[in-house]
């Protein structure tokens with residue numbers, strides 16, 4: 611157990627929620643109060659000094675040149691698409707097994723999401739499915755413009771394979787890293803794995819604010835300056851001219867102050883999440899379908915620990931009766947959402963996404979979950995299965 615995380619003890623009779631944000635708040639409350647008070651004192655609620663400080667810490671953490679604090683993960687993706695000039699008539703390849711925002715942002719800029727199936731073992735975009743999806747998009751008269759891998763549940767997508775497949779069609783990657791800030795792949799952190807990376811600081815994410823927030827990470831000077839304009843009404847610096855169409859897309863100073871506090875313990879929290887994932891894997895191996903474990907090359911941020919199990923709904927109900935919080939991320943693959951089902955060509959092969967959505971079950975996860983609680987989760991799951 612990591613020493614830095616002083617734990618609030620839990621007993622066998624307490625419910626075990628899917629996420630327990632309260633314990634982290636208790637640990638950090640004093641520091642967070644102090645930082646918020648400082649923002650109230652200086653009064654720079656929009657793009658105050660904490661935003662710039664956080665941006666430079668995030669860039670250093672991820673090993674990239676630019677980090678831009680923005681209003682949410684969804685807005686980060688929209689601003690990345692806008693900065694790349696993607697719009698009407700264009701297609702963006704997205705996995706079919708992810709949160710709905712991944713496809714919704716593409717439609718928000720006037721383009722069309724084209725669904726790509728995922729890999730059974732990692733739940734992430736299957737690089738082999740990119741070629742057929744590009745051909746399908748072209749046959750529909752669309753211009754493929756980008757591939758948008760998602761690091762589902764915190765595990766980085768196979769960026770090397772996806773890049774090779776995307777490069778073959780001249781397509782850049784836009785990483786939807788909403789769930790994976792802090793993860794590592796082949797020695798590089800999320801943020802340095804794609805030309806532009808979009809992160810969410812939604813409260814339940816590995817690095818979570820006390821409200822909405824996000825960041826864009828990139829090494830590209832032009833993309834960074836475009837995003838900085840877009841997040842402030844298209845303006846350049848303090849200028850009053852709109853240089854391009856923009857939005858109100860900034861990270862609040864108070865959220866930046868909170869995130870600075872959380873970033874100071876983030877590495878220890880990532881290690882603790884990895885310990886819990888390893889404990890779950892050791893107890894559940896051979897009994898249920900497990901998410902891919904960390905290895906030399908890849909370290910997940912373990913936003914969620916998501917297994918697959920037959921009769922998932924019955925198992926979930928039995929765990930719920932023992933007050934163990936679980937969730938169905940994601941119960942419906944994107945192509946079956948009413949908002950997207952009209953966008954299909956009929957040529958898609960999305961069998962793995964279909965199967966996973968029927969079998970996945972996310973277990974309690976977080977840096978303040980105790981070993982004892984993780985064992986109770988496993989006991990309940992093993993009994994219910």
Ligand SMILES: Cc1ncc(COP(=O)(O)O)c(C=O)c1O
Pocket residue numbers: 682683684685708709711712760786788789809810811812822823824
């Ligand atoms: C894969 C994915 N993309 C995008 C988003 C959107 O992020 P936000 O809620 O910060 O707008 C989320 C949030 O849950 C997500 O999980």
